[in-house]
Amino acid sequence: MATAVFALVLLACAALYFMSAQERAQLAQRAVAALREAIRTAREKSDDPFDEMLRARTGRLVVTPLLVALNTIVFIGMLFGSGAMYDPQTLIGWGVNYAPRTTNAEWWRLAGSMFVHGNIFHFATTMAALVSLGVLLERAVGRIAFAAIYLAAGLLTSVVSLWTTSPTSVSFGSSGAVFGIYGLLLASLVWAIVKRPEVGIPLIVVKRLAAAAVPFFLYNLAADNLGTTSELAGFGAGFAGGLLVARGVGREKPAALRAAWVIAAASVIVVMAAAPFRGTIDFTPEIARIAAVEERTADAYDTALANYHVGRIRAKELIQVIERTILPELQAVHARVAALRGVPQEQVPLAAAAREYFKLREASWRRRAEGLVKSNTKILRDAEQTERAAMDAFRKMIPTT
Numbered sequence: 163m164a165t166a167v168f169a170l171v172l173l174a175c176a177a178l179y180f181m182s183a184q185e186r187a188q189l190a191q192r193a194v195a196a197l198r199e200a201i202r203t204a205r206e207k208s209d210d211p212f213d214e215m216l217r218a219r220t221g222r223l224v225v226t227p228l229l230v231a232l233n234t235i236v237f238i239g240m241l242f243g244s245g246a247m248y249d250p251q252t253l254i255g256w257g258v259n260y261a262p263r264t265t266n267a268e269w270w271r272l273a274g275s276m277f278v279h280g281n282i283f284h285f286a287t288t289m290a291a292l293v294s295l296g297v298l299l300e301r302a303v304g305r306i307a308f309a310a311i312y313l314a315a316g317l318l319t320s321v322v323s324l325w326t327t328s329p330t331s332v333s334f335g336s337s338g339a340v341f342g343i344y345g346l347l348l349a350s351l352v353w354a355i356v357k358r359p360e361v362g363i364p365l366i367v368v369k370r371l372a373a374a375a376v377p378f379f380l381y382n383l384a385a386d387n388l389g390t391t392s393e394l395a396g397f398g399a400g401f402a403g404g405l406l407v408a409r410g411v412g413r414e415k416p417a418a419l420r421a422a423w424v425i426a427a428a429s430v431i432v433v434m435a436a437a438p439f440r441g442t443i444d445f446t447p448e449i450a451r452i453a454a455v456e457e458r459t460a461d462a463y464d465t466a467l468a469n470y471h472v473g474r475i476r477a478k479e480l481i482q483v484i485e486r487t488i489l490p491e492l493q494a495v496h497a498r499v500a501a502l503r504g505v506p507q508e509q510v511p512l513a514a515a516a517r518e519y520f521k522l523r524e525a526s527w528r529r530r531a532e533g534l535v536k537s538n539t540k541i542l543r544d545a546e547q548t549e550r551a552a553m554d555a556f557r558k559m560i561p562t563t
Contacts, residue, residue: 210364216301219415225309226296230289233336236277237285248280250332258334259320261506262444265436272320272432273313278334280387287381288337294374295343298367302350303416307407308343310421311400314428315342319388319396321435326391329506330444335387338396340378345400346408347371353405354412399428441504445512448499449559452516455495456523456556459488477534484531489524496520515558522552 236256245252254260257274264271279285300308319338327333382393403424407416466483469475499520505513526548533541 216298220301220304223296223300225305225312226293226300229292229296229312229336233277233279233285233289233292237279240278253278253280253332253334258332259323260332261324261329261439261442264324265439265442265504269436272317272436275320275334276316276336276339279336280334283381284335284337284385284387287378288335288340290374291340291378292336292343294370295340295347298371299343299346299350302411303346303408304418306418307416307421307424308346310424311342311346311403311407312339314403314424315339315345315396315399317428317432318342318399319392321432322395323388323392324436324439327389328508329439329442330446330509333388333392337378337382338388338393341382341393341396342400342403344375345397345402346404349401349404350408350411353408353410357410357412403428442506443502443504445502445505445509445516448502448516449512451495452499452519452556452559455491459491459527462487477537481531481534484527484534489527492520492524492527496524512559515555519552519555519559522548522555526552 240247240252240256243252243256245255247253250260254263256278257271258278259271259275279288296308316336316339319341320333323333323338382388383390407420407424409420410416462483466475466480470477470480499513499516502513526545529541529545529548533539533545
């Protein structure tokens with residue numbers, strides 16, 4: 163029944179965007195009625211021994227509905243918010259894991275990114291898997307242990323993505339955390355094999371798990387929201403943590419205190435793994451600033467040169483444009499770029515090209531000013547050659563697509 167409720171909410175999310183106000187109201191009424199029926203059915207006693215055992219351990223689901231609700235709220239907000247859902251700037255605005263922001267005092271993105279999904283398929287497959295797992299495992303191991311594994315796996319997935327994906331790319335989604343819950347499921351099955359449970363898992367439960375797992379795994383194999391390595395890290399974290407928290411799960415509800423060890427270990431690993439990335443920046447915006455300065459200074463000189471040719475200004479004033487306007491502006495941007503720290507390894511060649519550009523461009527302007535002062539055509543030709551070399555360095559800054 164929980165799966166049916168989730169499916170109803172999911173359909174409502176997809177339809178709301180395209181429906182009229184009246185159609186939305188009708189759909190909301192049907193959803194409320196179905197939700198009330200689901201709650202009534204869920205409260206009814208079950209004669210199934212496996213279900214009775216789960217209810218005896220954890221009477222009411224709390225963590226799973228809360229996680230689904232938070233993910234749904236964020237997804238609806240993105241659906242009706244401004245900007246395309248899969249646009250990087252939109253995703254960054256909603257809290258995805260983006261190294262230049264995450265590692266610069268926005269570490270909350272390691273957790274916040276778990277609630278952001280880029281499209282309806284990403285959201286649907288992940289939530290369906292979460293619901294199918296949560297109905298079983300939250301009751302079997304307890305709310306605290308379930309939440310601890312989910313959070314630990316999600317955080318570790320996020321920090322591994324800092325290591326395995328481009329520093330200027332975005333990573334998001336709760337699939338890493340859900341992979342962790344699948345790891346918990348496997349660990350629970352291992353303990354069940356080691357010590358046979360008093361009540362076996364019904365075939366219908368296995369079928370429900372498989373029905374949700376197939377689309378979840380297929381989608382995540384095709385998509386690249388977190389990266390396969392990061393998701394496998396989440397699965398491994400869930401399995402390792404599950405071996406600790408789920409011990410004896412076949413016979414009794416595991417002790418909740420074990421979850422504290424999982425959270426503590428995950429916290430230490432996350433801090434140590436994230437520390438090397440502290441202060442990471444994206445050099446790309448600097449390239450845009452350099453290009454803008456090059457355009458402004460070149461235009462300023464061309465305008466002054468045109469005025470010089472028609473006799474509006476003298477050579478002295480043309481030289482002053484270089485010395486008092488062009489060179490100071492170039493030097494200011496040069497100083498800003500030179501002071502930057504945390505350039506990711508993949509952008510180091512761009513930063514090196516920028517340094518070469520500034521060195522050559524400033525030299526070309528100085529040589530040009532010297533040639534004008536001395537009226538020396540050889541020096542002016544040297545300035546032009548240096549300028550061409552500077553432009554070659556500038557073109558190296560433009561990332562290839």
